Amino acid sequence: xxxxxxxxxxxxxxxxxxxxxxxxxxxxxxxxxxxxxxxxxxxxxxxxxxxxxxxxxxxxxxxxxxxxxxxxxxxxxxxxxxxxxxxxxxxxxxxxxxxxxxxxxxxxxxxxxxxxxxxxxxxxxxxxxxxxxxxxxxxxxxxxxxx
Numbered sequence: 744x745x746x747x748x749x750x751x752x753x754x755x756x757x758x759x760x761x762x763x764x765x766x767x768x769x770x771x772x773x774x775x776x777x778x779x780x781x782x783x784x785x786x787x788x789x790x791x792x793x794x795x796x797x798x799x800x801x802x803x804x805x806x807x808x809x810x811x812x813x814x815x816x817x818x819x820x821x822x823x824x825x826x827x828x829x830x831x832x833x834x835x836x837x838x839x840x841x842x843x844x845x846x847x848x849x850x851x852x853x854x855x856x857x858x859x860x861x862x863x864x865x866x867x868x869x870x871x872x873x874x875x876x877x878x879x880x881x882x883x884x885x886x887x888x889x890x
Contacts, residue, residue, distance in 0.1 A: 772797075
């Protein structure tokens with residue numbers, strides 16, 4: 744089961760969503776650090792509302808007039824997998840315009856995580872298949888010679 748999202752996968756997700764909507768996207772870990780972004784200058788910076796969305800588990804919309812550390816106008820939606828908080832996706836822009844893309848990001852993330860899980864299952868099955876094709880005496884002989 745996947746319990747966190749790697750920088751590589753997070754960057755893949757933000758790039759995919761950016762291609763669809765043309766808004767800046769941030770992927771924020773539960774502690775509030777931006778781990779992937781369409782604006783590379785923001786990677787590694789603190790996102791106050793992203794941290795708050797992770798802590799509360801609630802989507803938070805930020806209006807233009809609000810001022811929070813590392814935060815711009817937009818929507819910040821917690822992303823879950825099997826009831827585990829993975830991250831928060833933040834999309835910069837008018838909440839009314841970007842809200843639908845946050846839901847799209849949520850679905851894309853779920854699909855990519857599921858794809859990774861299925862790839863892991865296939866890899867495990869391939870390893871088991873290879874191991875089961877090695878005769879026991881050969882496996883034991885190889886093991887004895889490694890000590």
